[in-house]
Amino acid sequence: MTGPRVVVAGGHSAGHIEPMINFADALRELDPAAEVTALGTVRGLDTTLIPARGYPLELIPPVPLSRKLDRELLRTPGRLRAAVRAVGGVLDAVRAEAVVGFGGYVAAPAYLAARRRRLPIFVHEANALPGVANKMATRITKHVYTAAPNAWLPHATPIGIPLRPAITGLDRAAVRAAARERYGLRPDGPALMVTGGSQGARSINTAVSNAAEALRTAGIQVLHITGPENSIDPPQRDVTDPPYVVVGYVEEMHHAYAAADLVICRSGAMTCAELAAVGLPAAFVPLPLRGGEQRLNAEPVVAAGGALIIDDADLDAAWVESALIPVLSSPERIAAMSAHASAAGSPDAGKVLARHVLRAVGHSISKAD
Template sequence: MRVVVSGGGTGGHIYPALSLIKEIQKQQPESKILYIGTEKGLENDLVQREGIPFKTIHITGFRRKISLENVKTVVRFIKGVKQAKKMMKLFKPDVVIGTGGYVCGPVVYAAAKMRIPTVVHEQNSVPGLTNKFLSKYVQKVAICFEEASSFFPTEKVVFTGNPRASEVKEINAQAGKSSLGLQENKKTVLIVGGSRGAKPINDAFLSIVGEVGGKDYQVVYVTGNVHYDAVMEKVKEQGNPDNVIIKPFLHNMPDVLGAVDLIVARAGATTLAEVTAIGLPSILIPSPYVTNNHQERNARALSSKGAAILRLEKDMDGSQLLEDINKVFTEDGKWEMMKKEALQLGVPSAATNVYQLLKDISR
């Protein structure tokens, strides 16, 4: 099977694509993959690091208000379609999939106009402009949250889950514990605000780090590279408790997720795919700075089922965070119930599901 994959802009679009590619290569080692992204996007680094054939087009996203830049974007879109068509005439794909981000627009649109079978994969509960536009032209729309189905033509929607969930099926929890020096017989909380960190989560935790030092659980606190030095200075002022482990970034996140008992995090689609796949209880603090407030919608999909505690950023402070952590660990049956509900929402076979969808519609 020859597959063109396109997705870019953020890790939330790129990591599912990479997980899907691994599944395709596992199922069909003889398969051929071409990834089409942008030169300046994060995908340029992440995809080529995996040794996947990679080509670029130049495209920008639409602004949500009237702007001269939108006229330029239309011109770039037309040029991008022409570029993508040339690439596909040479590559001759059996199927094309877009995993989100504006780069998918000209790539998937070009494939649809060439009558190549096409799919878009929507990770969030509220889709972005590109996927809503492309849904008019593709054969199928793969979704991860049932809430997203109302935005797309009913006959095209297929619930597959997020391929990233399949990555955590192969976790090594013991390796995760060893890499951080965690104590075996203590409950562990992982607090993380994304690769660049989240200052409101940092501030909330710093206000209670002294109290956390007296608890019978341990905390792994990932600050983000940008905030690490400033956080360490403040933690040292409070005695640097022995049960608090602070890191700027984790490169082995799947293994660490398997080693902890509770996560405090934003509500990005990739994070939620991972935690539901392994049934990890969560306290979710969605970013209010994302398109269509989709992180809050993502989080509510879990909190409404009892798999997570949802706290809006405006309502979060140190005392609330400490209260929520204590509730999960001390309230009778709370942790067990959250784990059970998270597992029921998880789709660990998601990568296989998307692969099978591509196989079914490929020419």
């Protein structure tokens, strides 16, 4: 028996592409015969990230869906028709049995082309504030899934975000010593990880580096990931002082997660999902854009007791000293926050979504059970 033929759509940004490919990996794990084809455009990261993960990529015309009345919105109908035709050609060529969309430029034409062919349509929304394409899709399918309960979409089921096996299978305690050695940290003593995302965040970099002396005095070591375009000077220290390690970028974040006891970071949807999955407490500093989306992403873990939250405008060295150092200095509080974060996580989201798709297209899921 041949495997399911599934087309996935979630191009442009890593926030759409990463859960899409993680889902595809989970589908292949449950059914190694699965044939997965990804849709993408020449914009964004599609041509970089998708082929690198081993999936065929079919390019279609991009259709940005403007949120306001402007010239771009007026051009949308023509662009959308062309993109739907292009997607239809792909669906027919691969004899697709289902379309699974994750938002972004390619999702809307994928949903519409699938509807014309009466194919099952699955929608996954990672963010607390749903995008235009996924909002539209809820009118044509009942198979709607979200990262968290507060991401409101009609008839949606919260399942979490599909994550990489390197994250979902991470045993932080088991690899802690090796991870700390990797970055030049000591095997014992509290460790703070600092990151502003792939490009860094000046406000986080400044607040923590200005608190370096207080962190040193408290015996807290630091792994500070500044972002590739940013730099700070490591504070002067004696050999007896706890390390303050500064790096521009980390390729494999699971090693950094294993080395840390707490992370101060932005609260993108993927970051929140990964930290909860590995049980790493966080101090979230939401990016103050897009209607407070990042604050909404962080709220479920904060409400569960697995994280703190601080507005970007209020973040400074004094807050690091008054709020973070007491937490990092208390093993009992770190352990409790870790347990609460884990309880809020959904490490099996990829397989959960894959099982729903396999059932809908009538393929066996015996390997899932």
